[in-house]
Amino acid sequence: MTSSRWQSQIADNLQSWDSVAGIHARGGGAAFYRVEEFLGGECRLSPWEYEELGDVTGKSLVHLQCHIGLDTLSWARRGADVTGLDFSPQAIHEAKLFAGKLGIQDAHFVVANLADAADVLEHDAFDIVYTGRGALCWLPDMNQWASVCSRLLKPGGVLYMEELHPVLSSVDVVSGDSDKILQFVYNPFQSEPFSEESSGTYADPDAETGLHINHSWEHSFADIINALISQGFRLDLLNEREESFFAPWPELMEPVSSHHWKLKPELVPIPMSYTLKATLGPVK
Numbered sequence: 679m680t681s682s683r684w685q686s687q688i689a690d691n692l693q694s695w696d697s698v699a700g701i702h703a704r705g706g707g708a709a710f711y712r713v714e715e716f717l718g719g720e721c722r723l724s725p726w727e728y729e730e731l732g733d734v735t736g737k738s739l740v741h742l743q744c745h746i747g748l749d750t751l752s753w754a755r756r757g758a759d760v761t762g763l764d765f766s767p768q769a770i771h772e773a774k775l776f777a778g779k780l781g782i783q784d785a786h787f788v789v790a791n792l793a794d795a796a797d798v799l800e801h802d803a804f805d806i807v808y809t810g811r812g813a814l815c816w817l818p819d820m821n822q823w824a825s826v827c828s829r830l831l832k833p834g835g836v837l838y839m840e841e842l843h844p845v846l847s848s849v850d851v852v853s854g855d856s857d858k859i860l861q862f863v864y865n866p867f868q869s870e871p872f873s874e875e876s877s878g879t880y881a882d883p884d885a886e887t888g889l890h891i892n893h894s895w896e897h898s899f900a901d902i903i904n905a906l907i908s909q910g911f912r913l914d915l916l917n918e919r920e921e922s923f924f925a926p927w928p929e930l931m932e933p934v935s936s937h938h939w940k941l942k943p944e945l946v947p948i949p950m951s952y953t954l955k956a957t958l959g960p961v962k
């Protein structure tokens with residue numbers, strides 16, 4: 679069950695995500711998500727993701743925090759037998775509509791809080807748990823998350839994710855003497871959530887959503903990796919990249935593909951994202 683400690687923050691986040699899912703799928707955020715291109719056949723995954731995870735044909739893959747299902751359905755197009763899970767009913771509704779439009783009838787989509795995922799879905803059932811791309815920051819507790827991942831996987835199953843790098847989450851743009859510069863402004867050791875009231879969405883800042891409040895949590899590599907080790911995972915790879923799958927500071931960044939950005943060449947690069955692959959040992 680959802681920890682009561684964070685219940686009100688999770689409820690705020692649910693309301694916020696539910697209010698933007700339709701905008702991302704069909705409104706002003708659809709261009710950011712490249713929905714038209716996706717429906718036309720474009721893959722939403724980063725090329726290194728399918729290279730590092732390997733052939734998924736015939737494998738059961740559960741995508742935690744799947745949002746409107748574009749990444750989930752990209753894995754389905756590559757042959758995986760997919761289940762997407764998200765706590766936003768609107769996001770799951772949109773994901774099901776996309777699956778229907780693409781004729782991917784055997785994709786399953788489930789509404790549930792991450793904390794309840796292993797109670798709602800079958801235990802020890804999946805070859806792959808896939809997640810990330812702006813997912814972990816919405817979760818208060820990495821131990822709980824790692825436990826859910828472990829309970830969902832078959833022994834020998836694989837967790838794979840692409841996420842924003844902890845360094846990127848700690849810095850922000852500030853005005854320097856003559857220019858805008860990046861500076862460390864967020865405490866990476868803070869355990870309380872970072873709470874922010876805003877309107878619109880990263881995919882459509884002008885969208886008329888009304889005010890919504892979001893709570894996010896910082897997670898260091900130590901938090902994430904120690905949580906996985908304690909649940910019986912063995913780390914297979916951890917790769918850091920200059921590329922990010924979104925542009926948090928457009929004025930300092932340039933596109934390197936239709937889905938990736940990095941800091942302009944005159945700036946010292948920082949790690950923007952990482953991928954992690956871990957295998958669950960036979961004994962839980």
Ligand SMILES: C[S@@+](CC[C@H](N)C(=O)[O-])C[C@H]1O[C@@H](n2cnc3c(N)ncnc32)[C@H](O)[C@@H]1O
Pocket residue numbers: 688691695696743744745746747748749763764765766769790791792793810811812813816817
């Ligand atoms: C930025 S999206 C990440 C997914 C995907 N990579 C994308 O960009 O479309 C974050 C997703 O996490 C979901 N989410 C946040 N907190 C959750 C929770 N506690 N349980 C389940 N889903 C959650 C939100 O509804 C949202 O769809």
